[in-house]
Structure formats: C-alpha cells, structure tokens
Amino acid sequence: MKYVTGAALASLLTTSFAFADPVDDTLILNEETDMITRTAAPAHLSDTLDEVMSGWLFRGTETRAMQADDFDNPGMIFVEQAQDSWMIAEGTEGKSCSSCHNDMDSMAGVKATYPKWNEEAGEVRTLQMQMNNCRTERMGAEAWGYDKTPAINMEAALSAVSRGLPVNVAIDGPAQSAWELGKELYYTRTGQLELSCANCHEDSYGMMIRADHLSQGQINGFPVYRLKNTKLNGVHSRFKGCVRDTRAETYKPGSAEFVALELYVASRGNGLSVEGPSIRN
Amino acid sequence: MASGVKPRVKVPKKAAAGDVITIKTLISHKMESGQRKDKEGNVIPRSIINRFTCDFNGENVVDIKLEPAISTNPFFEFEAKVPEAGEFQFTWYDDDGSVYEATKSIAIG
Amino acid sequence: MELTRRNAILLGAGAVLASGLPALASTATDDAIDTFTGGAAVGEGDLKLTAPEIAENGNTVPIEVASSTAVEIMVLATGNPTPSVATFKFGSMAATRNASTRIRLAGTQDVVAIAKLEDGSFVQASSAVKVTIGGCGG
Numbered sequence: 030m031k032y033v034t035g036a037a038l039a040s041l042l043t044t045s046f047a048f049a050d051p052v053d054d055t056l057i058l059n060e061e062t063d064m065i066t067r068t069a070a071p072a073h074l075s076d077t078l079d080e081v082m083s084g085w086l087f088r089g090t091e092t093r094a095m096q097a098d099d100f101d102n103p104g105m106i107f108v109e110q111a112q113d114s115w116m117i118a119e120g121t122e123g124k125s126c127s128s129c130h131n132d133m134d135s136m137a138g139v140k141a142t143y144p145k146w147n148e149e150a151g152e153v154r155t156l157q158m159q160m161n162n163c164r165t166e167r168m169g170a171e172a173w174g175y176d177k178t179p180a181i182n183m184e185a186a187l188s189a190v191s192r193g194l195p196v197n198v199a200i201d202g203p204a205q206s207a208w209e210l211g212k213e214l215y216y217t218r219t220g221q222l223e224l225s226c227a228n229c230h231e232d233s234y235g236m237m238i239r240a241d242h243l244s245q246g247q248i249n250g251f252p253v254y255r256l257k258n259t260k261l262n263g264v265h266s267r268f269k270g271c272v273r274d275t276r277a278e279t280y281k282p283g284s285a286e287f288v289a290l291e292l293y294v295a296s297r298g299n300g301l302s303v304e305g306p307s308i309r310n
Numbered sequence: 311m312a313s314g315v316k317p318r319v320k321v322p323k324k325a326a327a328g329d330v331i332t333i334k335t336l337i338s339h340k341m342e343s344g345q346r347k348d349k350e351g352n353v354i355p356r357s358i359i360n361r362f363t364c365d366f367n368g369e370n371v372v373d374i375k376l377e378p379a380i381s382t383n384p385f386f387e388f389e390a391k392v393p394e395a396g397e398f399q400f401t402w403y404d405d406d407g408s409v410y411e412a413t414k415s416i417a418i419g
Numbered sequence: 420m421e422l423t424r425r426n427a428i429l430l431g432a433g434a435v436l437a438s439g440l441p442a443l444a445s446t447a448t449d450d451a452i453d454t455f456t457g458g459a460a461v462g463e464g465d466l467k468l469t470a471p472e473i474a475e476n477g478n479t480v481p482i483e484v485a486s487s488t489a490v491e492i493m494v495l496a497t498g499n500p501t502p503s504v505a506t507f508k509f510g511s512m513a514a515t516r517n518a519s520t521r522i523r524l525a526g527t528q529d530v531v532a533i534a535k536l537e538d539g540s541f542v543q544a545s546s547a548v549k550v551t552i553g554g555c556g557g
Contacts, residue, residue, distance in 0.1 A: 092475045106336065110314070240551030240552055259381065331514070369512045370508075370510025370512060372509060373508040375506040379504040379505075379523045380505055380522055382478070386518060387519040390514050391512050391514045
C-alpha cells in the first residue's frame with residue numbers, strides 16, 4: 030500500500046505543476062502602518078529558506094486590498110465585539126479584562142511573543158491559554174472553549190493592537206523542548222496521503238494546488254478571516270484541518286501537540302509583522 | 311432580532327460644501343441564504359437583510375434591495391453629495407422584521 | 420432577402436450576438452431581466468461591471484457597478500440557484516451612479532448587470548468570473 034501511495038504521489042509531483050511567484054506588493058495598513066510581509070529567514074531556518082513570506086503575498090489582488098483597510102476588513106467586526114467584551118465584568122470577582130489590563134492598546138507587543146513559556150505554570154502557553162488562565166484564576170469566570178468565538182475574537186483583538194510589530198517567539202531556554210517537539214511534528218508525514226507540513230509549505234510553496242496558491246504556511250496573520258466561511262479562524266483549527274486533509278486522525282485544538290506546533294510554526298515567521306486579523310481565502 | 315447584528319459606517323467627519331464623499335457601510339449579519347441544509351437534511355430557512363437605505367437630511371442617496379447572493383456581513387460602498395452640513399441616516403431591514411439604524415453627522419469645513 | 424437556411428442561421432446567430440447575453444442564459448435570468456425591463460430592448464452603453472477574473476473564493480466576490488446616468492441597476496448571477504443578487508436605486512443625493520459590494524457565486528459563471536437609464540432606456544454589461552476550488556482545506 031505504501032508503495033502505491035508513494036508512486037501516486039511521485040507521479041503527481043512530477044506532472045508539470047503551475048508555479049506562480051508570490052506578488053511583488055507592499056502592505057500598508059490604513060495608509061499608515063508599514064507591514065513586513067517578507068524578510069530574511071530567522072537563524073534557525075536559514076539553512077533551509079532564504080526568505081520568509083507572509084501568506085498575504087500569495088493571495089489575489091482583491092483579497093489583499095480587503096486587508097489593507099480596517100473598514101474593508103470584515104475580521105475587524107469581530108475585533109470590535111471583543112473590544113466591547115474587554116470592558117465587561119464577568120465572573121465571581123466582578124472584574125473585566127480592563128480592570129487589570131486597562132486599555133487594550135497597552136497590550137501592544139503581547140501577541141508577538143506568544144506562544145511562550147510561563148514560569149509559574151511550568152508550561153508553554155498560547156495566548157488563548159493565558160486568557161483562560163486570567164478568566165478562571167483572576168476573574169472567577171468560565172474558560173472559553175478553544176478557538177470558539179469569544180476566544181478567537183479576543184485573540185484577534187489582541188493581535189490587532191500588535192500589527193506591524195515583528196513576530197518574536199523564544200525558541201530556547203525552557204521553551205526549547207516544546208519547540209523541538211513542534212519541529213518534529215512539522216517534518217513528520219501523516220495520514221493516508223503521507224504529507225508533512227514541510228511537503229507543502231516548505232518544499233512546494235508558490236505552487237498551485239488546484240487553483241489555490243500554496244503559501245509558506247506562516248501564522249503571523251492569524252486569526253484569519255476566511256472568505257470561505259466568513260468568520261475568524263484560529264491556528265489550532267487550521268492545523269486540525271490540515272492534518273485531517275492528509276487523511277489522518279488529527280489532534281485537538283488546545284492539545285500539547287498543537288501548542289508545540291504553534292510555537293514552532295510561529296518561530297518560522299520570526300521577523301514578519303503580526304498581521305492578524307488577516308484575510309485569506 | 312438576529313443576534314450579534316452590528317452596523318458600521320465610514321463617513322468623513324467633514325467636507326467642503328458641494329463635495330463628493332465616499333461612504334462605506336458594513337453590517338455583521340449571517341445572510342442565511344435558504345440554500346443550506348442542516349445535519350438532518352432540513353433546509354435552513356432564509357434569513358437575510360433584504361434592504362438597505364442611506365438618506366442625507368431626509369433625501370435619499372441609495373436604496374438597495376438585497377438578495378441571498380449578497381455575502382455574509384453585507385458591505386456597500388457608494389458616493390454621496392454634501393451640499394451642506396447634516397446627518398446621514400443608514401437603515402437595514404431584516405427578513406425577521408428587525409430594523410437596524412446608524413447615523414453619522416458631517417460638518418462643512 | 421431570400422430566407423434560405425443559411426440566411427436563417429446567420430440571422431439567428433446575429434440575433435444572439437446582438438442581444439449580448441450568453442446564448443445559454445438560464446430562463447430565470449431572462450425572467451428577471453424581463454420583469455426589470457418590462458420586455459423592453461436592452462442595449463449596450465452607459466454601464467460598467469467590474470468583477471475579478473478569478474474569484475479567490477465564491478463566498479465573497481467583490482464587484483462594482485458604475486454608470487453616469489443610471490437610475491437603477493440590477494445585478495444577476497446567471498449561474499446561481501437563483502440569479503437575483505441586488506438592485507441599486509440611486510436617489511437625488513447620490514453623487515455618482517456607482518456602487519460596490521461583495522457577492523456569493525455558486526460556481527464559474529457570467530455576472531450580468533442591467534441598468535435603467537434616466538432616458539428610460541436599458542443597457543447591460545456582463546463579466547465572466549471563474550470561481551476556483553482550492554487544494555487542501557478548500
């Protein structure tokens with residue numbers, strides 16, 4: 030069986046595939062914020078890739094334009110909803126996010142460093158995990174479901190205030206073992222189709238997969254407003270979808286594997302601007 | 311009333327008398343087309359914003375009839391005359407009878 | 420002229436070309452147009468329809484209609500389960516007869532716009548849009 034799949038895949042790869050260069054375009058948000066959508070690959074990746082590129086460069090003209098203006102970007106509707114809930118007290122302690130964190134603008138820079146090691150908890154945390162920690166431990170409120178609407182909206186809002194700042198996740202020190210796990214997952218083939226993340230996003234970015242323009246699979250643009258489902262989508266949900274598309278049993282959003290993978294994939298984009306909420310197909 | 315429906319409008323704060331301005335409007339609405347089926351195979355009934363109007367100081371700018379083929383979170387961009395200071399009134403009409411409104415003032419300067 | 424079979428065919432082909440609409444336009448589209456125009460002839464002229472050549476996703480396709488003298492513009496997606504998309508009426512405070520929106524297209528098809536002009540005449544414009552299927556994750 031393995032040989033058959035391999036042969037099928039090989040023939041698929043050797044048929045002439047359409048290739049399209051990512052566009053030569055610059056993203057300036059709201060006519061004022063310069064966004065870095067391509068930059069030199071971070072040190073840990075420089076043997077493999079010269080340049081890292083945002084998924085924005087791989088999308089069509091209209092999609093790219095939609096993201097350049099906060100009014101045109103439908104993802105900002107959900108950011109606004111989260112900005113409202115930021116101010117609303119919830120839970121037994123009668124606190125809102127703003128009770129401790131004040132203005133949402135003051136959270137600029139936070140998204141850029143997540144996922145990151147939390148010393149007290151002794152684990153790598155994603156932004157949603159940290160939010161839920163605040164909710165349960167400090168607000169006395171219920172945790173939000175992973176990648177569910179309130180959580181993803183808040184992640185988008187926290188991302189929005191960091192837009193333009195470079196992604197900068199730590200890969201050494203106590204985070205290192207999670208990073209190594211994530212890297213291993215990235216390069217491991219899974220599923221009936223025996224594809225790893227790298228097969229598409231490292232080996233084949235730029236190629237057309239049917240009519241879709243394969244990107245480098247960077248996550249600096251997450252949460253993403255997808256035209257396909259007209260709502261915000263989270264990283265773990267996307268990972269789950271990709272793994273499912275290789276026809277494998279997939280991990281759950283919030284699982285240790287996906288936390289590790291998110292750390293690793295985020296680090297592949299160190300240097301690119303935080304872009305979320307972005308618009309993709 | 312459909313939940314989570316929120317209008318947003320973008321109108322310049324001021325303009326010179328006689329100027330042409332660009333207005334953008336967005337409303338967060340699912341626009342359930344009536345084409346989809348639920349898990350049991352039953353058709354999910356249509357539930358959309360079916361009309362959008364924009365008036366300036368009581369005079370009509372645009373009056374748009376929407377059908378299910380308008381995308382989720384209906385977006386419109388159009389241009390209006392600003393002969394004098396005043397108020398833009400935006401109204402969205404939902405199949406379920408709800409009416410959503412927004413107003414934006416514009417000054418001459 | 421003598422109505423030979425050749426002439427009849429050429430006449431028919433010419434009529435289809437002159438109508439400007441895709442020869443395979445669905446009946447629903449024709450009905451919608453007839454209702455809008457009251458059966459009047461539809462020509463070409465003061466109307467521009469802008470749509471992407473390739474839609475990244477059929478769920479959200481940006482389009483724009485533009486005219487100098489249109490009073491009302493109807494947009495139809497000829498390949499959708501029901502072709503009606505939107506009808507724009509321009510009032511006295513409209514600075515231009517232009518409008519943009521985002522629409523759903525069920526598949527590759529022609530999008531058609533019909534405008535009623537100030538002088539009571541009707542014009543149309545169309546744009547072919549390819550709606551694509553992605554690889555992984557649609």
